[in-house]
């Protein structure tokens with residue numbers, strides 16, 4: 001039974017190029033998923049700090065938005081780097097999930113199916129919904145195609161009025177609800193991701209495991225609270 005099971009697992013060939021061979025190995029892909037996740041988490045944190053300036057006021061957040069746009073070519077380098085990290089993260093994750101499915105020995109089918117695929121399926125589905133959220137978000141606030149009025153918003157200094165654009169955007173309860181759902185899934189994804197990184201890196205130290213896992217989850221939910229506070233503050237008229 002176990003011999004038949006083992007012979008069913010396909011034999012993998014590795015490239016002669018060490019970089020490609022590293023990517024082809026399971027641990028290489030896992031490390032790439034972890035490193036790209038870290039880059040994206042840092043962006044999510046930085047973006048949150050930028051957005052929280054809405055509470056300081058219109059002038060502050062508009063100055064910040066103008067500063068980012070004035071970066072010009074540097075902004076494009078950062079955008080390309082982030083996009084590459086985002087795509088690599090998604091592709092490597094999907095490939096890992098496929099490899100795990102192929103390599104899973106039949107004799108553990110029942111016991112392992114329930115534990116590992118529910119977790120990985122949730123990660124895949126929540127990750128794909130987060131992808132839809134980010135695409136809608138960029139269409140809304142960066143490309144400003146969801147509402148033609150966004151293009152006509154300027155403050156008294158002639159800068160694009162990001163402050164009023166956010167108020168206009170989140171004044172629609174359905175848009176705000178969509179954000180809360182998207183942010184919830186992003187947080188669930190991040191929260192589970194921290195626990196996965198501990199496993200991926202094979203950390204055996206209990207204190208360190210707890211620190212990364214509990215600390216990461218706490219951070220993920222703080223990020224959630226910070227982001228969702230914005231649509232809520234707008235809907236409740238605290239920011240207007």
Ligand code: HEM
Nearest residue numbers: 044047051065079134137138141142162166227228230231
């Ligand atoms: C309430 C939550 C959020 C608010 C208020 C917000 C606000 C904004 C604004 C105003 C912009 C346009 C910046 C500009 O071009 O001037 C933007 C762009 C962007 N946001 Fe968010 N954001 C939120 C959540 C998120 C989340 C959770 C993510 C990531 C998962 C994210 C990723 C992005 C990306 C990738 C861009 C495009 C950046 C660029 O143009 O270079 N945002 N966001």
